[in-house]
Amino acid sequence: MYYVRRIFKRKSFRLFPFLLALLFILAVGSQSYSSPPKSTEILWDTYGVPHIYGKDNKGIFNAFGWAQMHSHGNLLLRLYGQGRGRAAEYWGDKYLDSDRWVLTMGVPERARSWYWAQSPTFRSYLDAFASGINAYAQEHSDLIDDSVEVVLPVKAEDVLAHLMRVIYFTFIVDPDQVASVGVDNKQPKAGSNGWAIAPKHSASGKAMLLANPHLPWSDLFLWYEAQLTSPNINAYGATLVGVPVLAIAFNDNLGWTHTVNAYDGWDVYELKLADQGYRFDDKIYPFETKTLSLKVKQKDGTLSEQPLVIKSSVHGPVVKEKDGKALALRVVGQDRPGVLEQWWDMARSQNLTQFESVLQRLQLPMFTVMYADRDGHIMHLFNGLVPIRSQGDFKYWQGIIPGDTSKTLWTKIHSYRDLPRIVDPASGWLQNANDPPWTTTFPVAIKSDKYPPYMSPHEMNFRAQRSAKMLLKDKKISFKKMIAYKHSTRMELADRLLDDLIPAAQKYGQELAKQAVQILATWDRQTNADSRGAVLFAAWAEEIDLDKVFSKPWNQKFPLTTPDGLANPQSAVATLQSVAAKVKKTYGALDISWGEVYRLKYGNVNLPANGGNGELGIFRTLYFAPLGSEDGHFQAVAGDSFVAAIEFSNPVKAMALTSYGNASQPGSPHIGEQLQMFAHKQLRPVWRDRKDIQAHLAERTAF
Known part of the structure; x- marks a missing residue:
């Protein structure tokens, strides 16, 4: 360490970033298990959770692709087809709007550039994930619906296109939000609860974490629970179907969850049209225009074609044009291709310092981060790519923005140190229920007057109030009581x-x-x-x-x-x-x-x-839709989806539930099997040690 300190003190030393990376690799490598396997295998527990043991990281990614196909094959391929912008070509005109949106946003083209922007090592991991998908499809073609096999073979670019469609063009902004801007609140409709409890507020004297996303129970929003273990990772958690890394996870030393934050990463600009172009700073600029061919599968199986003209201004693609005006959409972060590798390295981190060094890359464009660890630290980070705006408060940027001046056109993003953040508050607890960061704990730990007025609004929804009141109620919260609070249905x-x-x-x-x-x-x-x-x-x-x-x-x-x-x-x-x-x-x-x-x-x-x-x-959130033809009756279609309660004791104590089960593939016994526990307000134990997994082993897959 003496020589390392000497080197760091030399201002002329240019290999500092390299050494930081080396130290990170050495640090996370310490979590290797005693006898690394000679091959890769999946141990499936009785709830359909894959526990993947890889001889190396490529083995993990390959097996994870295979596992996702086993559990969600039809859904995964359909989602990847939509990410390509070719769903109408594969399955007909009901996907036309989806294809127009994906292609207008430039998703397939950007996915190709993102693929080559990955580090060579991580690119090989994505290739391995795609290979696992293809291998399963080849070995078990009889289990895959014939209609979705047209998507095969899958490439790593498809994985990135799917990620982009989900995170950027569904969570950050979707077509419905664009259509309602200026009329309705343009914030995302998805939600979550997240708690981080410090040792001083915990009955056991150990930090605790509660992960509780609320998403629709279908389509691209489905969670997939898994454990990933190799010589340099041992993480348990969940991700959205089709995503090759864990998005919410914990290991022996730390964990995190996400909530959809009260954040604005997109804007709609109104353009004044003139001479086949648009006015900007007292000049007329031409649109960048390209024409794509949309193929649409007809009922007789033939394909028809129709043109899709995509026009773009300096703000972004035009999403609407009428009465001498046009609306152009600007979305953050499309130059940040490292989302997946950041999540991967978050799961490999072993302490707060390492974890924050990964967060500081700012590749993940949104989501609050709620964190807890074995050392007793807790953290709330209002994570996101927040544009540096020259004027206006949060409400102003919810409307349609004048696009004829560069004064409203943001081009830069706030740095990590600019984002609202608190570590180890005096209260001993942190909560977020999609409320702004100012109400994460009491007494107030993040003061809004220290941040730009456009950073986040000033409000606290009733669910967040309920959340904070439960945490304030007990000076010391036990693991059992935290789970009971999680299931609170009080209104x-x-x-x-x-x-x-x-x-x-x-x-x-x-x-x-x-x-x-x-x-x-x-x-x-x-x-x-x-x-x-x-x-x-x-x-x-x-x-x-x-x-x-x-x-x-x-x-x-x-x-x-x-x-x-x-x-x-x-x-x-x-x-x-x-x-x-x-x-x-x-x-x-x-x-x-x-x-x-x-x-x-x-x-x-x-x-x-x-x-x-x-x-x-x-706090126990469910959203309902009418139940078939039964008048006045409703069924749950969204809300509590993946839930995890973690206490960083030794060993780590963890309970979880994937409300609708860990599979959607027709014929799987795991569809809906956890709803009985859901109905009784129960979580199930998380099995992470190999002996516990083998004691509840349902199936083994060797590679």
């Missing part, structure tokens, strides 16, 4: 409004409204399967305007008790009267149980649900 909105609604109904209400509030007065304010009153209150909440119902708006000085009060009690009661009539007509009673109306239906499983809409302030 913060009911706590906030019933004390006003009940007396208002008794004063202004007709007989039916008075009957309704009698039920609400005795309701437990939960959305458990047997809760009576929850259906009625949720139906009322759906009919009111949450932006206008309160007499007191949210106040950052009182973040956990506002908004509050009914702005118009008589109107609220009239709405309750109307809703009560509908509930009684639909279900025959006002006090029907939550689980009778709201169901956990997935595959062949159909169970009573617990949990509900996060906007109601429910």
Whole structure:
């Protein structure tokens, strides 16, 4: 170390980055297990989780591609076909809009350039992942749907195109958000909860982490749970189907989860058209134009072709053109091809210093990072590629931006040190439920006045308030209690409004409204399967305007008790009267149980649900859609998906659940098999040691 210090002190030393990389490799290499396997194998446990043991990293990636095909083959190939922008060519015109979006955003072309921008080593890992996919398809073609085999063979470029479509052009921005900009809030609709608890707030004196993303239970949003082990990695977690590394993970020494942050990484610019071009800084610029051919499969199997003209300004691709104006879309980070390698190295890190050195690459364009480790550190990082903007607050940048001046055109990104971040707060805990970073803990640890006004808004949703209140409730939280809190179905909105609604109904209400509030007065304010009153209150909440119902708006000085009060009690009661009539007509009673109306239906499983809409302030989040032709009944389609509770004791204690099961491939026994535990508010043990895995071994795959 003496010689290393001497070298570092020499200002002329130019190999500093090389040495840092070398030290990182040496450090993470220390996690190797005692007897590295001579070959690669997958041990499948009884819940369909692949525990991959690789003789080297290429072996891991190859086996992980194979495993994903085994569990999600049809879905994976369909997603890759969409990432190519050729889904309409493969499967017909219902994919036309998807192809137009992917091609207009330049996804396939950029994926090719990203492939060659990878380091040679990591490029070989991506090739290995694609090879594993192809090998499975060749060996088990009878298990793959004939309609998706047209995507084969898969290339590493397809993996990157899929990643780009998911992260950049679904999570950061999607077509629906672009269409609603200036009319509706343009923030992502996906959500999550995340907790990091320090030893001082933990009953065991060990740091704990809670990972709890809320995503749709289908398509590109499905989580895949796995363990990856080789001579220099031993990480457990989950990733989205088709992604070759873990996106949420932990190892023996640290772990992290992500939440969708209240962040803006895209903007729509309004262009003034003139002379076949657009005005910019008092000049007229021509559009860059290219024409692609969209192929569309017809019902008779033939292909038709139609042109796709893509126009771009200095801001980005044009997404709409009408009445002498055009809208152009600008999205951050398309010059940052290292997302996957950053996630990979996050999982290989062994302490906070190493972990942050990886985060500082800023390749991951969004997502809050919630972190905890064996050393007792916890961290909240408002991670993202945040544009350096010359003017305006967060609300300003939610609208359509004037595109005729360079004053509004951002070209640079905030550095890592500019991002809101807190390590080891005095409170001993951190939470995020898609609220801005200013409310991650109390007393406030990240002060908004130290950051640009466009960094993040000032608000705290009811789910985040519920989250913070549970953490404030106990001075010392046990691992068991953390899991119990995770399953809390208490409705913060009911706590906030019933004390006003009940007396208002008794004063202004007709007989039916008075009957309704009698039920609400005795309701437990939960959305458990047997809760009576929850259906009625949720139906009322759906009919009111949450932006206008309160007499007191949210106040950052009182973040956990506002908004509050009914702005118009008589109107609220009239709405309750109307809703009560509908509930009684639909279900025959006002006090029907939550689980009778709201169901956990997935595959062949159909169970009573617990949990509900996060906007109601429910930590156990579920979103529902109408259940087939059954009038007034609903099934869960999104919400709690992958859940992991981790305590960094020795050994690490971990429980998890993948709500809908760890497979979607037809015929798999793992489709929906974990919903029974979900319905009973249970997590299952995570098996990480080989002896535990072998004790619950269902199948072995050797390579």
